Amino acid sequence: MDTILTDEQRMLRSMAESLTAGITPGGQTTEESIWSQLADAGLIGLSIPDVDGGSGGSLTDTVLVTEVLAAASTPLDQLWSGVIAPALLHEAGAGDILHEVCSGARRVAVALDRGLTALGRVDDENAIVINPGLAREALALDEAGRLVICAVAPRDDSADDQLISSGLGNATEPPIGTPLDDSRLRSWEAISLTAIAADAVGAAAAALALAVDYAANRVQFGAPIGSFQAIAHICADDHVSVEASRALAWYAAWAVASDNDQSLQSARTAKIHATQTGRSVCEDAIQVHGGIGMTWECPAHTHLRRMLINSRCLGGNDLLLDRTADNRLALVDS
Template identity: 30%
Template sequence: MDLEFTSDQEELRSSVRAVLARECPPSLVREVVEKGTQADDLWAAMVELDWPALTVDPACGGLGLGFVELAVVVEELGRVMAPGPFLPTVSQFVPAVREAGTPEQRERFLGDVAAGRITGTIAVAEEPGSWAGEDVGLEARPDAGGWLLHGTKRYVADGATADELVVAARLQGTAGPDGLVLFVVPQDAVDATVLQTLDASRQYATVVLDGVRVGRDRTLGEPGRGAAPLTRALEEAWTALALEMVGTCQSIFDIALDHAKTREQFGVPIGSFQAMKHKFADMYVALESARALCYFASATIAEDDERRSLAASMAKAAAGDCQRLIAQDGIQSLGGIGFTWEHDMHLYVKRAKSGDAVFGTARHHRARIAAFAGV
């Protein structure tokens, strides 16, 4: 396993960073948060550059790149708190269809993603707030030529705006990991309510499916065998989210460090004080540790390494621990200005903290790691 970036991957990072510096300034994020503006121009720019096609198979019209390339892009998106449908579409909807769907379904749905014609997301969590397949309770009942879906999904990213939703459901009379089935449900078939959340730059919704009828052509793979593909798709989803959190934490660190270099007290920069040096040393270690684990997880996914499930949880746990330290010390390093609405720091902190809560907190993933170790 090669853990060094190739020249192509470094060039990808540079080009993505340059585009985002132009297309996604902090003022755009503020407009989304304060005015509810849609980041349509940013999404259009991504589509024009074929970013949605990044990991889609060339047979479906995609670029056919790997998860490490997606990781590079997602980290850069996190640095600028990019709003819009990229993350749920490319890191949640795409892997779910790829892992569970038939070749015809992959060509149909992923081809539209690659062309920028549709956006998507995944709907797994329910009342307990668990993204584990065994906790899915939404019921799928056979109906003439298809299925009827009854239940409610919670904390669905872009749940009220995504064109298509991959919905995890359970066959009647099944429990645990058995009997899971994934469906692609169009937005106009569900009743979605946008939630008020800490991070207003990203939309989450509660999605109600009250007798929604889904045809067999929208049933991904074989009914009852959705547990394994769902798990693999979620591993990609939470690893991508962990990398976005790392990118956001990097910006928090950079903002705080720049302030410490320029803000003077007693005639010297505050960054020269030993207590401040200790804070930044601790933040840097947490940041680089999380980044290393996230890219290791990305490499295991890209190579389908047997350690991918464990590595993905290690990445999400490390990113959660990282944001907790950096959000706290980043704000504290700024002093009083760090608490103001006018400063951008709170936007970054809210994005990082919201990411920790989705797809399992750091505590949840540490418990998962312990289970792998037999503890």
């Protein structure tokens, strides 16, 4: 099934896999060291051109790496601070800051509106910083539509949910470049949706792998439960879902990079499918594990949590399907 990957892409993927080999799902102690390893390997700003400080890879490269990192439960801020924020800085034409971000020296998160559907505004007191991780700064738009970098309150380590941090502080620098027009925002949105889809593919693939491994080893009624069709068919259907989502994410990466008039739509389709079916895959993984599946100890829930965030960010499925309908039905109208 991987025939469309080049040798370089296969190598890139195995490099990312070996990098993540030491990461334990749900672990937090290694956050800082993971970040510097990712930066050293050139995986922060992977698809940003060399001249802007990135690694000059393709969006397909980013999709492949993001799948691997998500599957290994690498902290989700890799997606936001390592892919989505650099893409936004690149669209805004940020020179030095982008270099600093790609080198790993500076970590910048992204602010969204309260509904998590679009880029946050500086003057919106309800803006939410998504997955700040160790980042102390976040990107938002000012009244003129220019990109600004704001301070982010240190995260509350006692809080239940580490993934979202409310509140945006003051701007730490003057606004970057000229106002971002619709076409640049759409380009960024297409890249972001594609990357989120890839993250969802990785998380779903990892959840399925957990389920398959458990089903092959857990013995009841004198046989591994994976030999029963009631269990095996759940896994088989989920495998079809994961491969389907992967096909869409890879296609979106190609379509977005070739920047045709359907690239944003391809990214939406990939994101819808990957998060919608991905959520079922993660829930099925919990089901297949039976009693152990509902414990904190079983890592299935870490993938489900990741999927929930992914399914909400930059538009939930209802909203994206509605935008898809606007796009597709306008095409057949004419």
